[in-house]
Amino acid sequence: KTYRIAVIAGDGIGKEVMPEGLRVLRAAAGKFGIGLDFQHYDWACAEYYERHGAMMPEDWKAQLAGVDAIYFGAVGWPRTVPDHVSLWGSLLQFRRQFDQYINLRPVRLFEGVRCPLAGKAPGDIDFVVVRENTEGEYTNLGGRIYAGTEREIVIQESVFSRFGADRVLKFAYELSRARARKQLTVATKSNGIALSMPWWDERADEVGQSYPDIRVDKQHIDILCARFVLQPERFDVVVATNLFGDILSDLGPACTGTIGLAPSANLNPEKRFPSLFEPVHGSAPDIYGKGIANPVAMIWSGAMMLDFLGDGAGACRAAHDAIVQAIEEALRSGPLTPDLGGSATTVELGQAIAERVAAG
Ligand code: NAI
Numbered sequence: 001k002t003y004r005i006a007v008i009a010g011d012g013i014g015k016e017v018m019p020e021g022l023r024v025l026r027a028a029a030g031k032f033g034i035g036l037d038f039q040h041y042d043w044a045c046a047e048y049y050e051r052h053g054a055m056m057p058e059d060w061k062a063q064l065a066g067v068d069a070i071y072f073g074a075v076g077w078p079r080t081v082p083d084h085v086s087l088w089g090s091l092l093q094f095r096r097q098f099d100q101y102i103n104l105r106p107v108r109l110f111e112g113v114r115c116p117l118a119g120k121a122p123g124d125i126d127f128v129v130v131r132e133n134t135e136g137e138y139t140n141l142g143g144r145i146y147a148g149t150e151r152e153i154v155i156q157e158s159v160f161s162r163f164g165a166d167r168v169l170k171f172a173y174e175l176s177r178a179r180a181r182k183q184l185t186v187a188t189k190s191n192g193i194a195l196s197m198p199w200w201d202e203r204a205d206e207v208g209q210s211y212p213d214i215r216v217d218k219q220h221i222d223i224l225c226a227r228f229v230l231q232p233e234r235f236d237v238v239v240a241t242n243l244f245g246d247i248l249s250d251l252g253p254a255c256t257g258t259i260g261l262a263p264s265a266n267l268n269p270e271k272r273f274p275s276l277f278e279p280v281h282g283s284a285p286d287i288y289g290k291g292i293a294n295p296v297a298m299i300w301s302g303a304m305m306l307d308f309l310g311d312g313a314g315a316c317r318a319a320h321d322a323i324v325q326a327i328e329e330a331l332r333s334g335p336l337t338p339d340l341g342g343s344a345t346t347v348e349l350g351q352a353i354a355e356r357v358a359a360g
């Protein structure tokens with residue numbers, strides 16, 4: 001089987017790390033005999049917006065029909081497009097229209113990477129954040145009243161559905177069961193957010209009745225953030241609503257040295273629609289054009305894509321493992337980009353990983 005992959009580089013360093021992701025995917029595909037057919041799209045970026053006044057063509061969904069996955073760089077160029085326009089006009093459309101309701105974000109401290117937390121060794125930080133990806137706090141519901149006056153009021157609704165909560169909680173319980181520690185942390189804030197969060201806790205309990213083998217630990221988001229920093233070894237699988245999951249999945253990787261390492265998978269687990277694989281980081285306008293962005297998040301996201309396409313087995317699984325091992329080796333011995341304390345370029349680190357995959 002040949003997998004059809006939609007390639008969307010997006011903005012800023014998305015355009016710099018994407019070629020390295022593709023370089024490594026090509027090396028892995030060659031090595032393990034996997035067919036990958038890359039189809040490039042030049043929309044979902046600021047340049048397209050500047051020309052057309054929209055982030056994507058109207059028929060974007062038709063243009064993506066039949067692709068097996070979307071490999072995505074980053075979107076956002078605040079100099080010409082407001083961030084909420086670029087995000088709602090592209091990435092959030094993919095997540096919602098393709099029902100990518102799971103956002104999976106592994107967090108791992110690698111050997112060779114200086115950990116900003118005192119006294120932590122690589123085995124101490126190795127967990128996964130499961131973020132709800134289609135509802136919750138990220139909505140367009142609400143509005144301004146008395147706009148422009150001293151009485152101005154703004155209302156922003158959150159939307160939680162039983163269907164939406166239960167499916168992400170179930171996914172998290174299943175993932176916990178598949179891992180060694182059988183432990184799930186549920187992010188909540190049921191002390192302060194007095195309607196939706198107690199309800200979220202109830203859903204976690206009810207879904208959990210089918211998983212008596214999993215130890216569940218509910219933690220309020222504020223102390224949970226503190227423990228990410230102070231006791232990251234406590235965590236194995238962490239499940240959270242859209243907003244809390246977004247925050248946790250930048251904080252987690254930051255605790256492992258740099259967000260330039262953090263990959264993510266936006267999954268429609270049933271494969272009714274294409275899933276999307278992208279770095280956690282954004283377009284980093286502050287370093288764009290220097291050629292120094294860390295390509296590891298992009299490359300690791302590519303490995304997650306292969307693993308998902310191959311259902312965690314066979315040649316795709318082997319290719320995933322080979323890429324992750326090549327990342328581990330490169331981080332141990334270099335070359336390293338500046339965010340990792342080195343002076344290598346994006347291309348040098350990408351090439352080093354691709355060569356290790358090919359040599360394997
Ligand atoms: P950002 O993730 O782009 O950058 C945050 C900081 O981390 C910057 O100092 C940047 O230089 C650094 N950084 C990020 N990725 C790096 C890498 N691979 N190597 C080395 N350093 C790296 O987040 P920020 O600044 O909040 O947003 C910039 C733009 O990106 C905005 O337009 C925002 O909306 C967009 N964005 C897009 C995302 C996406 O496409 N999924 C996610 C987050 C932000």
Ligand code: MG
Nearest residue numbers: 246247250280
């Ligand atoms: Mg984020």
